[in-house]
Amino acid sequence: MVRQVSNVFDELQISLLMLRHGWSCLTITTRGEILNCEVSGVFSNVVAGLIDLCHAVIDNVTIKVPFYDEPGGHVWKVTTIADQRTHNAFPSR
Numbered sequence: 293m294v295r296q297v298s299n300v301f302d303e304l305q306i307s308l309l310m311l312r313h314g315w316s317c318l319t320i321t322t323r324g325e326i327l328n329c330e331v332s333g334v335f336s337n338v339v340a341g342l343i344d345l346c347h348a349v350i351d352n353v354t355i356k357v358p359f360y361d362e363p364g365g366h367v368w369k370v371t372t373i374a375d376q377r378t379h380n381a382f383p384s385r
Contacts, residue, residue: 304349308342318342318359320368335360345370 305321314333319326331338341357348355348370356369 306342306345308338310338318366329359329366330361331359331365332362334362335365 303322307319309317316331316333316338318329318331341359345357345368352372354371356367359366
């Protein structure tokens with residue numbers, strides 16, 4: 293099976309370092325850029341947000357996930373890639 297080469301940039305790394313007292317360091321690396329976010333687990337479930345984000349990446353669907361800080365926070369948005377909409381990451385046999 294030969295897969296056609298895609299021009300879509302698909303390098304992505306997400307890291308979560310859970311610290312004491314509900315604080316965490318959330319890092320995303322893509323296209324050679326690194327974004328570090330301090331987030332609080334007091335106002336949201338950081339792990340559940342990351343799982344939702346990962347499902348959206350695998351399924352190629354658009355999603356916005358808020359990660360709260362004190363004060364403020366970050367909203368990560370994943371958007372679909374039109375030419376990859378029919379791609380199935382885990383084809384059935």
